[in-house]
Amino acid sequence: MHTDLVAALDIGGSKIAGALVDDHGRILLRAQRATPAREDGDTVMRAVEAVIGELTVSPLWGRVRAVGIGSAGPVDRAAGTVSPVNVPGWRGYPLVERVRAATGVPVELIGDGVAITAAEHWQGAARGHDNALCMVVSTGVGGGLVLNGQLHPGPTGNVGHIGHISVDLDGDPCPCGSRGCVERIASGPNIARRALEGGWRPGPDGDTSAAAVAEAARAGDPVAVASFQRAAQALAAGIAATATLVEIDIAVIGGGVAKAGDVLFTPLRRALADYATLSFVQRLTVVPALMGTDAGLVGAAAAALNVNPSATAAGV
Incomplete structure (x- = not known):
């Protein structure tokens, strides 16, 4: 028997990935284009349409019942628009309407942090946990929440955006307009910036990335x-504040910075003991993400399955 499929789009500042995904989260077909992030909005959309075009010509397309999109944000799920910080040509861009016109099927939009959360809850490190925070720590810091067993994107699709919780009242100004945000301290570029300002010098290859700082550490x-x-x-x-607010019992951390392994997780677990002190957050565990680079696609598919009951919703 042929089960229904969903199409998934994972849209970021460097690449636009697409896939056809079954109700077990298996990717059956892939397509990808570089994001023309510095171009105007319609040029970016043409790259999205090229990815969709590769999916729609497949014989499998006839089984597709919905499209899920995980996009760099902010997104506005209710309005169906996106304004990714790293794609200046898209401001209030009507992405859902354009994708619906290109595919002819229902479309669900969520932020990329929420998409990765959906993937980790469905297939990854947060599986079996009813209350979880999943984070992506890379060029930026994003995240999403699972509460009472359900993905919780919120009205606009941005719930769990932990990168812009302020954790340093007198900290550096953040590009978001606030001050002392988690992202301003913990993102890869900011880890590298602080190391360089502190006198760290790269090796002969001149690599000044957070990965190079991790190697030095x-x-x-x-x-x-x-x-x-x-x-x-x-x-x-940031994790302790979130746990105190909504009683999560696990925090899952993915993204490039998490690849530093113990260099990050050992001091993180130690610091968490200092901040997560109340009785109801003391059992909070922190673990690395499991889903890897396909998390955005699998999570976008999970969102489409969950909001489109006519598809064979495995549930998220």
Whole structure:
């Protein structure tokens, strides 16, 4: 028997990925284009349409019942629009309407952090947990929440955007307009910036990425270690605040910075013990994400399955 499928789009500042996904989260067909992030909005949309075009010519397309989109944000789920910080050509862009016109099926839009949360809850590290925070720590810091067993995107699709919780009242101004945000301290570029400002110097290859700082920290460089400890402290404060507010019992961390492994997770778990002190948050665990680079696509598919009961919804 042929089950229904959903199409998934994962839209970010560097790539636009698409897939056809079954109700077990298996990816049956992929398509991808580079995001023309510096171009005007319609040029970006043409890249999205090219990805959709590769999916719609497949013989499998006849089984597709909905499209799920996970997009860099902010998104507005209710209005069906997106305004990704890193795609200046899209401001209040009517993405849902355009994708519906290109596909002829119902469309569900969520933020990329919420999409990754959906994937980790459905298939990954948060599976079996009714109350979870999932985070992506990379160029930015995003996230999403599962509450009472359900993905909780909120009215606009941005619930769980932990990167813009302020954890340092007198901290650096953040590009979002606030001050001392988690992202301003814990994102990859900010870990690297702080290490360089502290006197860390890259090796002969000149690599100044957070991954290079992580390597130096593993080798015992005190400035590199301190930069990761500061990032871990900011993440711990944000996670503890979230847990105190909504009683999550697990925080899942993915993204490039999480690949630092113990360099991040050891000081993070230590700092969490300092911040998550109330009895109802003391059992909170922090674990690495499991879903890898397909998380955005699988999560977008999960969202489409969940809001389109005519598809074979495995539930999220």
